[in-house]
Amino acid sequence: MKIVLAYSGGLDTSIILKWLIENYNAEVICFTADIGQGEEVEEARLKALRTGASKAYALDLREEFVADFVFPMFRSGALYEGYYLLGTSIARPLIAKHLVRIAQEEGAEAIAHGATGKGNDQVRFELTAYALEPSIKVIAPWREWSFVGRSEMIAYAAQHGIPIPVTIEKPYSMDANLLHISYEGGVLEDPWNEPPAGMFRLTLDPEKAPDQYEYVEVDFVEGDPVAVNGERLSPAALLTRLNEIGGRNAVGRVDLVENRFVGMKSRGVYETPGGTLLYHARRAVESLTLDREVLHQRDQLAIKYAELVYNGFWFAPEREALQAYFDHVAKTVTGTARLKLYKGNVIVAGRKSPISLYDKSLVSFDEKGGYNQADADGFIKLNSLRLRVRAKAQPKD
Template sequence: MSDKINKVVLAYSGGLDTSIILKWLQVTYDCEVVTFTADLGQGEELEPARRKAEMLGIKDIFIEDLREEFVKDYVFPMFRANTVYEGMYLLGTSIARPLISKRQIEIAKEVGADAVCHGATGKGNDQVRFELGYYALNPDIKVIAPWREWDLHSRTALLEFAEQHQIPVPKDKRGESPFSVDANLLHTSSEGKALEDPWEAAEEYVYSRTDDPLTAPNEPEYIEVEFEKGDAVGINGVAMSPATLLEQLNAYGKKHGIGRLDLLENRFVGMKSRGIYETPGGTILLAAHRGIEQITLDRGAMHLKDEIMPKYAECIYNGFWFSPEREMMQALIDKSQEFVAGTVRLMLYKGSAHVVGRKSPYSLYSMEHVTFEEDSVYDQRDAAGFIKLNALRLQLLKRRGNVTEPPAYE
């Protein structure tokens, strides 16, 4: 290799692919490898990753619980904007990548590494998200992307490399896996293989985070979510940390089959892909946040947020979390949340979360103004002038005449 690498920090899951990458880095670059494994609530035991890294000769092994930071500093800011990509996707994978990138760069500085490495393929969005994060935080860092460099282009080649270098291969990895899975505390995504035909419905076994809505309880369940400054802070009167609260919402969502999504999306790299997403707690949280904003946000503020949300979502999806435009939009969004506080009551039932009540000490809802009964605060005659002023331009347009063609100019 032309660029000498002395030490590299690898985003390491402990699975077969990243274990192969670990050994490949040692063989190809003759460098020291430091592993970093992030616990983002994926629900897997992480100590096996430590043991496997030790078996492969790694001395510096970082395994860190980032669940609270993930929800507090990434998931919650995103949900303040009611963020969805292409009208549906709650960005569960996308929002995890900036935190992993940030911590990798921090570890690289701590251990004196001159490079970082990820296991994302050259076809997907994650390579972009990781690397934009790396370069935003350290413009001079060297980035290694094995899937764009090596000649291991088939499952057979990967398995042969693993056996050649005595990397344990689980028996169920010797065949073609039916699909790939990425998970964290916010969501689970399933893509590829058996899911690549967009006409074929996903089998029930694909879903791991949500029970089948058809067999969910036949009676609805009601919960109350409390908010302060746009963030959920408690459920049913019990204060909770961000990660604990999302875990509890996930449990409610799983039980009632809430948060399933079959999406054909537009990747940043240009192709379309089909993903099966499960975001049980996030789907409930989005409904609840919308509910509390309905009663506390001014119309102009709410509509402006809705206008910029697609751009904000695109920033996260495309990997520009650390961009100035995302930070500028975040400042606007956070300003709007100063009085977004109160309680939302939701009904959970067979795949859906419905807002059925909301209250706030900062409510902008005035029953005196909207009542159908007699009131003393609103003079309905005032509406006539309001309507006439708004109709003026329409009247002028019509009075210009029924001209079918604009005048000709020579």
């Protein structure tokens, strides 16, 4: 049997590689997606070969990740449950897409992943796989093996001489890409526990951030960011630059208890410095260029879109239909936002657009601007008609 494994080199997939070889008597091909983890990608490829993989792919998908997944998602204005910028959620369909492609090219009967049976990632990986290759076999060791928890897996790794980046003393799980880093498990499973001070990797602690403001300008063209401080950059380079700027100003930390698709609540801690800057910059430009009703409608639909991405329905017709709507709306999102950063805070300091709907003369207290204030009398009376009728009909207290 030939299996293609989505391999990160972390605790779970390090164990899974050896477990698949032993329990399925399989040839295992490993695939690691470079979506911004840095040196960990090549280290994972070499580790996979040392641990028994017959082949190990390490593909640079950074530009595809940002251009074809992150940016389209950001055009929607999506936030899951008001806080989460979907950094892990949006990476899974890309990884699964290439996992299936490699399986097809290698003639593998199955793919495997390291997502647990309690989490969201199993759903995201498998919904994508079945959408792209209906006949694919999916192996999810967490739903089959007898390990109860990570302490037993750490012991298994020691028994088989598998190096792992997790210890009993520091057992929380991390997942990194160009959009964010997520932290779950271990000491974080108690929502009352504050995250360990030394845990964060992308952002400075607010107390250690600079004591002066830093300004950053982001240019948008038809919905997508194209430049930072006047310098045009590729999608991946632009997000990397904003990660650096946001990170040194302590921007982008989120700690929340979220509702998983499978039905349970979980506590996640996230660092999304560049994505947080893009979110605020984009909304600043949209405030100038989007019609009121379109903006309000877009925000309503963005809630549903965020749920679809979170739940793993990237390659589903309803997400694709919503994407067409958001892409159409985003055509008018062209302009520049100026943000003021200070110790974790993001303040909109200015915004401009060549196609702005903002009319200074119309809104000014000092100009008439073609607006007859007396018209407001009839406007208010018509809108208050039902309220006045209701008030007359109700008994007085």
